[in-house]
Amino acid sequence: xxxxxxxxALASSALLFTTSCNKDKADPTDNIESAEDNGNxxxxxxxxxxxxxxxAPADATAANGSVAAEPxxxxxxxxxxxxxxxxxxxxxxxxxxxxxxxxxxxxKARRGKIVVVFxxxxxxxxxxxxxxxxxxxxxxxxxxxxxxxxxxxxxxxFTLAVRxxxxxxxxxxxxxxxxxxxxxxxxxxxxxxxxxxxxxMGQANGTNRKGVTYTAAIQQPLxxxxxxGCARHFISGTVSITNSREKSLLLNYDPTxxxxxxNIATITVNGRTKTIRLK
Numbered sequence: 001x002x003x004x005x006x007x008x009a010l011a012s013s014a015l016l017f018t019t020s021c022n023k024d025k026a027d028p029t030d031n032i033e034s035a036e037d038n039g040n041x042x043x044x045x046x047x048x049x050x051x052x053x054x055x056a057p058a059d060a061t062a063a064n065g066s067v068a069a070e071p072x073x074x075x076x077x078x079x080x081x082x083x084x085x086x087x088x089x090x091x092x093x094x095x096x097x098x099x100x101x102x103x104x105x106x107x108k109a110r111r112g113k114i115v116v117v118f119x120x121x122x123x124x125x126x127x128x129x130x131x132x133x134x135x136x137x138x139x140x141x142x143x144x145x146x147x148x149x150x151x152x153x154x155x156x157x158f159t160l161a162v163r164x165x166x167x168x169x170x171x172x173x174x175x176x177x178x179x180x181x182x183x184x185x186x187x188x189x190x191x192x193x194x195x196x197x198x199x200x201m202g203q204a205n206g207t208n209r210k211g212v213t214y215t216a217a218i219q220q221p222l223x224x225x226x227x228x229g230c231a232r233h234f235i236s237g238t239v240s241i242t243n244s245r246e247k248s249l250l251l252n253y254d255p256t257x258x259x260x261x262x263n264i265a266t267i268t269v270n271g272r273t274k275t276i277r278l279k
Contacts, residue, residue, distance in 0.1 A: 052095075078095070095116070114135075117131045125152060126152055132150070144165070144166070145164070182198055197223065204217075215242050217239070219250070235260065250269075
């Protein structure tokens, strides 16, 4: 079974709040925007991981650069209007969505190129380093920039470093750097993802669309279970978001202490705690 790196990256919509998180005078609005920006950034990091995972060659040194993933998995993730080329001499994979919007299976429109260089070791072996750059790359007409470095640490675990990244939108530019460590704690070596569990640590530093700088730091490890009904959100862990105006927000994915598979979380601001529902 195709094991999605994007699922492993645990990012999709993780920090996007629904409208049930009403903003009042006590809420640091800049931090809400920073959390939304950070969530959007991590979601695209996960998508890029998915695209690489299904497009990567079975053997980075082989001249033909044949895809390791099943054709059905490739079609589920990679748009039919995208082209894949591989240069074995430089170990470079290029995914080209073309100069006009190419709509993928998830409904997102992409254009431009994702260029992937396999620098050391086999892609799926411990120690392997994969560097990703974006060339005139847009998602839903928002430009994405920056370098992403995946390092395989073995047993299904990896690190992801994001450098000099930005998302340019009509409402402003979000720029950031981040470092994440994804430790698989269960499920390595089985074909199903339903027994997979990960712990995530790390932090991000950035400037949100309103020009306010922030730091998002994981205080307690974020835990993701892929059991049925659990995979959409983290089941426990906390993230602290602090901006340059000395306003802080603590996001808690497990306010009941039961690691329940639900979309209930809390945010705490100035000693006041509010329950929210995650998208």
